[in-house]
Amino acid sequence: MISDKMMTYVKTSSVIRAMFEEGKRLAEIYGAENVYDYSLGNPSVEPPARIKEALIDVLNEENPNKVHGYMNNSGYEDVRERIALSINEKHGTNYNASNIVMTVGAAGGLNVILKSLLNPGDEVITFAPYFGEYRNYVSNYDGILVATPPNTEDFQPNLAEFEKRITRKTKAVIINSPNNPTGVVYSEETIIKLAEILDRKQAEYNLSIYLISDEPYRELVYDDVEVPYLTKYYRNTIIGYSYSKSLSLPGERIGYLVIPDEVDDYENLVSAANVATRILGFVNAPSLIQRAVARCLDVNVDIEIYNRNRELLYNSLISYGYECVKPQGAFYLFVKAMEEDDVKFAAAAKKHNILIVPGSSFGCPGYVRMAYCVNYDMIERSLPGFNKLAKEYGR
Amino acid sequence: MISDKMMTYVKTSSVIRAMFEEGKRLAEIYGAENVYDYSLGNPSVEPPARIKEALIDVLNEENPNKVHGYMNNSGYEDVRERIALSINEKHGTNYNASNIVMTVGAAGGLNVILKSLLNPGDEVITFAPYFGEYRNYVSNYDGILVATPPNTEDFQPNLAEFEKRITRKTKAVIINSPNNPTGVVYSEETIIKLAEILDRKQAEYNLSIYLISDEPYRELVYDDVEVPYLTKYYRNTIIGYSYSKSLSLPGERIGYLVIPDEVDDYENLVSAANVATRILGFVNAPSLIQRAVARCLDVNVDIEIYNRNRELLYNSLISYGYECVKPQGAFYLFVKAMEEDDVKFAAAAKKHNILIVPGSSFGCPGYVRMAYCVNYDMIERSLPGFNKLAKEYGR
Numbered sequence: 100m101i102s103d104k105m106m107t108y109v110k111t112s113s114v115i116r117a118m119f120e121e122g123k124r125l126a127e128i129y130g131a132e133n134v135y136d137y138s139l140g141n142p143s144v145e146p147p148a149r150i151k152e153a154l155i156d157v158l159n160e161e162n163p164n165k166v167h168g169y170m171n172n173s174g175y176e177d178v179r180e181r182i183a184l185s186i187n188e189k190h191g192t193n194y195n196a197s198n199i200v201m202t203v204g205a206a207g208g209l210n211v212i213l214k215s216l217l218n219p220g221d222e223v224i225t226f227a228p229y230f231g232e233y234r235n236y237v238s239n240y241d242g243i244l245v246a247t248p249p250n251t252e253d254f255q256p257n258l259a260e261f262e263k264r265i266t267r268k269t270k271a272v273i274i275n276s277p278n279n280p281t282g283v284v285y286s287e288e289t290i291i292k293l294a295e296i297l298d299r300k301q302a303e304y305n306l307s308i309y310l311i312s313d314e315p316y317r318e319l320v321y322d323d324v325e326v327p328y329l330t331k332y333y334r335n336t337i338i339g340y341s342y343s344k345s346l347s348l349p350g351e352r353i354g355y356l357v358i359p360d361e362v363d364d365y366e367n368l369v370s371a372a373n374v375a376t377r378i379l380g381f382v383n384a385p386s387l388i389q390r391a392v393a394r395c396l397d398v399n400v401d402i403e404i405y406n407r408n409r410e411l412l413y414n415s416l417i418s419y420g421y422e423c424v425k426p427q428g429a430f431y432l433f434v435k436a437m438e439e440d441d442v443k444f445a446a447a448a449k450k451h452n453i454l455i456v457p458g459s460s461f462g463c464p465g466y467v468r469m470a471y472c473v474n475y476d477m478i479e480r481s482l483p484g485f486n487k488l489a490k491e492y493g494r
Numbered sequence: 495m496i497s498d499k500m501m502t503y504v505k506t507s508s509v510i511r512a513m514f515e516e517g518k519r520l521a522e523i524y525g526a527e528n529v530y531d532y533s534l535g536n537p538s539v540e541p542p543a544r545i546k547e548a549l550i551d552v553l554n555e556e557n558p559n560k561v562h563g564y565m566n567n568s569g570y571e572d573v574r575e576r577i578a579l580s581i582n583e584k585h586g587t588n589y590n591a592s593n594i595v596m597t598v599g600a601a602g603g604l605n606v607i608l609k610s611l612l613n614p615g616d617e618v619i620t621f622a623p624y625f626g627e628y629r630n631y632v633s634n635y636d637g638i639l640v641a642t643p644p645n646t647e648d649f650q651p652n653l654a655e656f657e658k659r660i661t662r663k664t665k666a667v668i669i670n671s672p673n674n675p676t677g678v679v680y681s682e683e684t685i686i687k688l689a690e691i692l693d694r695k696q697a698e699y700n701l702s703i704y705l706i707s708d709e710p711y712r713e714l715v716y717d718d719v720e721v722p723y724l725t726k727y728y729r730n731t732i733i734g735y736s737y738s739k740s741l742s743l744p745g746e747r748i749g750y751l752v753i754p755d756e757v758d759d760y761e762n763l764v765s766a767a768n769v770a771t772r773i774l775g776f777v778n779a780p781s782l783i784q785r786a787v788a789r790c791l792d793v794n795v796d797i798e799i800y801n802r803n804r805e806l807l808y809n810s811l812i813s814y815g816y817e818c819v820k821p822q823g824a825f826y827l828f829v830k831a832m833e834e835d836d837v838k839f840a841a842a843a844k845k846h847n848i849l850i851v852p853g854s855s856f857g858c859p860g861y862v863r864m865a866y867c868v869n870y871d872m873i874e875r876s877l878p879g880f881n882k883l884a885k886e887y888g889r
Contacts, residue, residue, distance in 0.1 A: 167744070
């Protein structure tokens with residue numbers, strides 16, 4: 100009785116649920132402390148203390164009908180203004196409230212912008228490995244996701260293959276840096292080349308191609324690496340931001356879109372994002388947390404905790420013979436599977452109570468993703484298992 | 495550059511924005527206190543004090559990674575269990591957590607269930623006058639909204655016309671009681687007849703027709719009227735609930751779906767609602783407010799404040815010669831326009847600085863909606879204008 104499209108999703112999701120149930124089963128047999136779950140991108144670091152203070156201050160200081168009430172579908176004007184100013188300070192841009200649309204996290208923002216842009220059959224290009232939900236978001240609006248094959252050398256985008264995939268049907272490109280699942284930060288050199296290709300193709304086909312930059316991991320970077328702010332490199336750029344990781348608030352569903360004045364069809368696009376927010380049923384980003392994050396624009400979670408995890412897990416795995424590009428952002432390692440079939444490799448890991456996600460889920464078979472947003476102790480306890488696993492493969 | 499479908503919406507929404515801008519313009523000329531805005535269904539009564547206490551208690555007592563973290567896409571298990579028990583207590587039902595899906599308000603819930611159910615071309619029947627967004631929500635999934643013409647005698651559903659509209663393409667029926675825009679509560683007699691028609695048509699066509707009950711106004715009822723709990727009258731019923739009005743939290747985007755065990759294809763439908771929550775970009779209902787409302791299941795806003803407004807506005811309008819079915823719920827009056835064209839009548843009201851919404855927006859021309867979720871004082875100040883308006887029409 101459910102829709103045909105949803106039936107396909109339900110079948111797939113029961114496979115994922117089975118994996119999850121298997122984790123629970125292992126925990127029951129071996130004890131939760133002896134199961135090493137690297138499968139979920141759920142922030143383990145606590146939100147900064149300022150968040151709790153800000154929430155309580157908003158509740159004590161502001162009018163409850165305003166704090167919990169409807170506002171413009173794009174969000175509170177003053178919150179959007181403060182966010183715009185904060186972006187300007189950090190990135191030397193020149194935005195104001197009218198460039199910001201508050202969203203139900205990055206996932207909500209991507210749906211809003213894709214709903215705004217896509218006609219059925221329009222193509223959206225992304226780069227493997229990519230967050231699997233992009234396929235669903237694009238499909239929600241009857242668009243087609245076109246994946247550029249990975250560059251497994253360093254997991255920078257494969258720009259030669261990308262260029263070949265741009266057609267007259269290309270409406271948008273989604274990029275995600277720092278990247279899920281690789282943790283790689285796309286370099287300024289990459290971004291300059293990417294922008295040059297897009298500019299050239301826009302001119303060649305005389306159309307607008309929007310670059311959608313999905314940035315939930317922007318603040319999670321190590322080794323003082325710079326994450327280029329893409330609106331400065333390519334005119335038709337839209338940013339999708341989320342506080343899920345930077346403030347460890349994934350359950351609160353709070354983020355925003357940046358739609359710069361200079362993008363093609365700016366006025367209509369901003370109106371469409373506003374309408375899409377309403378008719379998709381978001382109506383607005385949750386109100387109290389909008390007001391709270393606006394008071395915390397200069398704070399982030401303590402990324403040193405993730406960095407310690409990264410160093411321990413990366414260095415240990417390398418010493419055991421694993422191959423992996425050292426990530427400079429996010430909280431994932433994307434490790435080469437020790438056999439061709441990444442699903443089989445993940446199953447072999449499970450025999451050591453190690454739960455990891457096959458790269459096939461990210462359009463990149465032959466690799467596995469390990470989310471190290473976990474307790475340091477868990478990583479330590481898991482290391483002998485990783486070592487044994489490598490030995491089973493002759494390393 | 496935006497999608498063709500969105501371009502249509504953007505044009506319509508600019509008409510609404512023009513109305514809003516006109517209100518602001520009037521306020522600037524005449525002073526805000528001399529403009530009488532009955533156009534918005536934005537709760538004016540403060541949230542119960544318990545909400546603030548509950549929010550602060552959750553922040554002080556519970557683990558922040560849990561309070562702000564991801565959970566199952568359907569919501570926290572313990573929150574869903576508590577809500578199920580509270581429904582059971584109030585309505586004598588027998589639900590548990592697995593019958594509840596937490597949603598981003600009622601609007602989010604309706605989108606989730608329609609995404610789960612509709613194939614392109616499927617028909618969804620509703621009853622005029624109806625909340626205009628239903629048309630957009632159904633259209634999001636390429637369904638077709640079929641409106642049953644109104645019964646302007648008492649604004650109970652027109653069941654004879656309803657039955658004629660049920661076809662083999664009918665997938666769902668949306669009803670909304672207490673109703674926006676009429677404030678009418680559908681009687682038990684109506685519900686029994688409606689269920690009888692649906693049962694008969696399901697058998698005749700050998701298909702499942704889901705009754706979706708959109709209930710954001712359930713707790714806002716006067717004169718001790720009973721609002722039947724629809725799952726008890728018709729097997730294939732799904733409830734969409736929201737705390738937006740019952741707790742004056744519309745900006746927080748928090749509500750739930752009830753999917754009873756006995757609906758056709760229950761297992762798949764619950765899974766589909768879970769997946770739809772994820773892929774539409776909601777991911778989950780906002781987390782902190784989930785945990786807070788679960789501590790406030792026995793409280794409501796003070797509806798006596800709305801009741802006073804209702805009595806004052808209704809009695810005054812009747813005394814001036816207006817015609818209106820006295821509503822027993824929600825916070826709207828649906829008043830007969832004093833000329834055939836409701837848009838012209840609303841324009842005539844605006845000359846008295848009275849802002850009201852033409853019934854055409856609700857599929858019911860010839861009427862206007864007045865939202866009395868406003869300050870009592872504003873109603874008092876507006877009465878001379880309503881009186882003059884009636885006199886202009888010879889009452």
